[in-house]
Amino acid sequence: MTHAQMVAHAVDWLRRYRCGVVLSEQACASGEVPDAIGWKGKCHSVVVECKVSRADFLADRCKPFRENSEIALGCERFYLVPAGLIAPQELPPGWGLLECTGRKVETRVKPTRRSLRTPAGLEYEMNLLLASLRRVEIRIEPQTITEFLKWKNRLLEYNGGVYPRELTPVIEEPNPHLD
Secondary structure, eight states, X not given: OOHHHHHHHHHHHHXXXXXXXXXXXXXXXXXXXXXXXXXXXXXXXXXXXXXXXXXXXXXXXXXXXXXXXXXXXXXXXXXXXXXXXXXXXXXXXXXXXXXXXXXXXXXXXOOOSSOOOOHHHHHHXXXXXXXXXXXXXXXXXXXXXXXXXXXXXXXXXXXXXXXXXXXXXXXXXOOGGGO
16 A cells, blocks of 8 residues: 555545544644644544554654643544554554554544644644635635635625525535634
8 A cells, every 4th residue: 555545544534423524634833734634513533544564653753742742733633554553552542553554444443532732733723724724825816715715695696695506605515613
């Protein structure tokens, strides 16, 4: 299995884990580039690091944000590996373990119940999100993100105050981050 395939499995798993916003391989100011990160309600973040070899897993321990977990991302943190690649006792404290067999991802070790993220980690997550939004804004120019998000309002205005049947009104769109 390739790293790219493993990352795709991580993204799918985060969506099934009820993360409403999921990003993969996006950098933040700490230098951390999580393979996949998702957010659930109340800003609860979940990081999944994908490793396809033991050497890659062992090298991960030497990264600055692994040696200093104060700057690391994620309230919950998981490694996603091919089945049998690492043993549970090799995990850093509080980390969970996901194993991939074919297309199936199973939880082998659940992470700690308490949040691993610190205030510094939250700031780095905000940096990652803001940098990602800026990348989106650059790609949708000449519109701004705000204009892009208001397209349904413009459509409603154009249609004389009536949404097309196929569209969900903005107020009815499911968004757990606004609850």
